[in-house]
Amino acid sequence: MSIPTPERWHGIPREEVPWYPIVDLQACIGCELCYVTCGRGVYDIRDRKAIVTQPYACMVGCTTCAMVCPTDAIRFADRDLVRRVEREHKILQVVKKEAKTKRSKQEAQKARATAEEALSRLTCRTRLEIAGAFGDKHFLLQLQELIADHPMDLVDLELHVPTAKGLAEKTPAFMRFDVVSTGQSDIQAFLPLLRDLARRNGFVLVNEVKL
C-alpha cells in the first residue's frame, strides 16, 4: 500500500529535495525486500528488478531500504545536496516553528489525557438495588431529603412490589435506582450515606454497580 506523495518538506516543494533511492540494476537480485519494506510505495518490481516508481514519496532522511538490501544495490543522492537545499531555504527557521507547534500539540494531548484519566477515575453514576419491606417507611421521601443538600440525583428509579396489599403487610419488595452526580463530581463519598440509610430502614443492599 502506498501513501500519497507529500507536496512539501518543511515548506520546501518536495521535488526540490533530491532525496530518493537509486537502484543499481546490475546489483539488484530482485529479492523484493525493498518493495516489501517501504511503506510509502516508492518501489515496484518489474522483470525481477526493483524500480523506483514514486521517488518523491520517499521520506527525506530515511535509508531503511538501503540498509536491508542484501546486495547494497541502493544508494541515495549526496547528503550535501540535501544540506544545500536546507541552507538555501533557511529550513531551520521553519523547523523551529514546526517544533513549537508540535510541542504545544503534544502538551495539549498530554493535558487532555491527564484530564480524561482523572475523569475516568471518578464515579459519576452507580446503580443500587435494595430489597426489603418498604411498607409505610416513606423511603422515597427519606431519599429525597438525603439528596436535597448534595449535588446528586436519583434517576431511573423503579419499585417492584409483588402486591399492593402485601406492601402494607410488609411483603418484601425491590427498589432499583441510579445515583448520578449533577456536576460531574465524584459520588463515592455520598454512597455510604445511602447504604447507611438503607441499613437503618432494615433493607438489604442486593447489588451496587459503578456505571
Ligand code: SF4
Ligand atoms: S532489496 Fe536490493 S536486491 Fe532486493 S529487490 Fe531491492 S534493490 Fe534489489
Ligand code: SF4
Ligand atoms: S528510504 Fe525509506 S521511505 Fe525511502 S524508499 Fe527506502 S524505505 Fe521507502
